[in-house]
Amino acid sequence: MLNLRAAHHTDIGKVRKENEDRFLFEESVLLFGVADGVGGLPGGAEAAQEAVDIVTSAVLAATPSEELDLTAIVTTANDSVAALGMRLSPGLGIGSTLTLGCIRGSKLMLAHVGDSRAFLVRNGEITCLTEDHSVENEARRRRARGEVVYYSEAQRGALTRCIGQAVPPEVDLLEKTLIGGDRILFCTDGVTRMITEKELGEIAAQARDPMSLAKKLVELAVERGGPDNATVVAILVD
Numbered sequence: 001m002l003n004l005r006a007a008h009h010t011d012i013g014k015v016r017k018e019n020e021d022r023f024l025f026e027e028s029v030l031l032f033g034v035a036d037g038v039g040g041l042p043g044g045a046e047a048a049q050e051a052v053d054i055v056t057s058a059v060l061a062a063t064p065s066e067e068l069d070l071t072a073i074v075t076t077a078n079d080s081v082a083a084l085g086m087r088l089s090p091g092l093g094i095g096s097t098l099t100l101g102c103i104r105g106s107k108l109m110l111a112h113v114g115d116s117r118a119f120l121v122r123n124g125e126i127t128c129l130t131e132d133h134s135v136e137n138e139a140r141r142r143r144a145r146g147e148v149v150y151y152s153e154a155q156r157g158a159l160t161r162c163i164g165q166a167v168p169p170e171v172d173l174l175e176k177t178l179i180g181g182d183r184i185l186f187c188t189d190g191v192t193r194m195i196t197e198k199e200l201g202e203i204a205a206q207a208r209d210p211m212s213l214a215k216k217l218v219e220l221a222v223e224r225g226g227p228d229n230a231t232v233v234a235i236l237v238d
Contacts, residue, residue, distance in 0.1 A: 002106055002178060003238040006032060007210035009218045013190060013226035020044035021188050021231040022052045024100050031059045032233045033100030034116045036188040038162055039228075043085065043094035050084050051077045051096045051163045059102060068102055070111035074163070074171045078113075081164035095164035099130055099186055108184065112172040113161050117192050119200060120176060121183040126201025129174055133161035182237040183207065187217070190228030194221040210234040 006027060012019040020037030022045070035051045037044020054077040062068055077098065085093035097114025110118055115132040131137060135158045161169035178184075183204040192200075195217060203220075207213035214234040221230040 002103075002180065004030065004103065004235055005210050005238065006233065006235040007214045008231070008233045009211070009214035010229065010231040011218050011222050011226070013222055013229050015227050016229055018045055019229045020048055021190070021229040022048040022096075023186070023231055023233050024052050024056060025233060026056050026060065029059050029062075030103035031056060031100065032102075032184075032186060032235060033098070033118075034186045034188050034231050034233060035099075035163070036097040036114065036116050036190075036229070036231070038095035038097070038159065038164070041089065041092055041094055043088040044096065046084060046088060047081050047094040047096035047164050050081045051098050054080045055098070055100060068104070068109065070100075070102070070109060070173060071171045074098060074100075074111050074113060075168045078163045078165060078168045082166060085164050093164055093166070095159070095162035097159070097188070098163045101184065101186065103178070106178050108176045108178050110172075110174040110176070112174075113163055113169050114159055116186065116188045119185040119187070119197070119204075121185070121201050121204040122179070122181065124201070124205045126197055126204070128197060129176065130172065133159055133169075133172075135160060178237050180237055183213070184235040184237070185217075186233040188229065188231045190226075190230035191217055191221045191232055193228070194224045194226075194230070204234070207234070207236065210236050
């Protein structure tokens with residue numbers, strides 16, 4: 001039986017007027033993750049909070065032996081955020097990223113939409129478990145299929161999928177078997193744009209407790225300019 005220690009930390013940063021990041025953190029059902037309200041749209045904080053609330057409620061309602069349908073849960077969250085957007089911002093809608101993991105036994109089950117990220121650090125090596133749903137990455141995938149795709153430099157980081165779309169987004173799913181010594185990180189892009197993947201891995205590998213790890217990463221992102229909200233959920237597997 002794995003023993004888990006987890007913590008979370010968030011900061012508004014040095015530029016934003018509101019923290020639109022939210023985190024999933026329900027230790028009773030081993031549910032963790034992050035949601036980041038989409039910048040440039042109104043209601044980002046409300047979108048992220050709604051996504052977190054819907055997912056948390058759904059996982060809490062499931063029995064321990066029940067197989068979680070993360071695609072269905074994320075789709076329900078999407079539809080709820082879309083409906084909220086019709087009330088708060090009927091012209092533009094609202095949106096959020098959502099990257100979450102639920103641990104059952106020794107299995108980490110991931111679901112991902114947007115450009116927040118999940119990482120696994122094992123034996124000192126870091127692996128990014130998610131792929132950003134951005135214009136740049138979508139163009140790369142389509143070019144690999146032989147399509148001709150153009151985009152402007154200003155568009156490269158724009159999201160191609162988010163929670164709150166009129167048509168539910170495709171949900172990326174991944175299962176990973178955990179072992180003792182693993183470290184799991186969920187980070188919003190306010191962290192990953194300011195700290196390299198290599199640095200994340202090195203800091204996580206040296207961490208002895210999850211709170212100091214989460215705080216160190218968030219504080220480092222803010223020290224380096226803090227242009228966006230910064231949030232980390234850190235899990236240490238003993």
